Amino acid sequence: MNYLAAFLFAGIACFLAQLLLDNTKLTPGHVTSIFTVLGAFFGFLGLYDKFIAFAGGGASTIISNFGYVLYKGAYLGYQEQGILGLFTGLLKNGSCAIVGAVLFSFILVLLFKPKD
């Protein structure tokens, strides 16, 4: 049933994002930023842990997971290292997505030409 939950969670999130795109003047940049902030907010409320437990891959592929991971990193960083930990911990797991995207895109850009 995990698969069904993953489908529903990711599907409903994308459905809501599409409603925002179609019915407001918000651009994809706005919508993804809003969902990222919401992810951090739900992380703060302790709800995103439950989303992950419930929907697994579904909850961890949408961009809100990025906000959640950043929140979690900063919060756990504080537990380990105090105020400095807020700074050193924030990007801990979040750096996975950033480094991955930068590395892969750079290598691929060297290999491929842009389509006209």
Next chain:
Amino acid sequence: MDKEEYKKLVDKLTPKENKKKNALVAFLVGGLVGVLAEIVVVIFVHFFSVSRTDACLWTCLLVIFIASLFTALGFFDNWVTKAKAGLILPTTGFAHSVTSAALDYKRDGFITGIGANVFKLAGSVILYGIISAFFFAILGVIIYG
């Protein structure tokens, strides 16, 4: 023809974006990405015996790699145009924005082109993610200890 009639005519002739269809497509594609990600997470947990948290990170990397590759190969733009939020909201959208920005500005050189523009679209996600996470973490520390 008076103004009212004219307005009605314009409304009738303006192509309507099919919002219901868009939302349905976004739901189905987004859901599919979620299920595929869950399948990959399960594969990582079972066959590489990593923790679920690590499996999610590996999956995230894999999703980013695939989206970047498809973008570089040139057909992912089309997919995103069709699936809209279904591919924009998952991590695929993040990877797509980074890779397509890097590709588009390649001709402007490595520094002023790729370097200056690689986060052109993904930058706001990183910026507001960091800002919100930082302040929510402070709130969290104050409230939960």
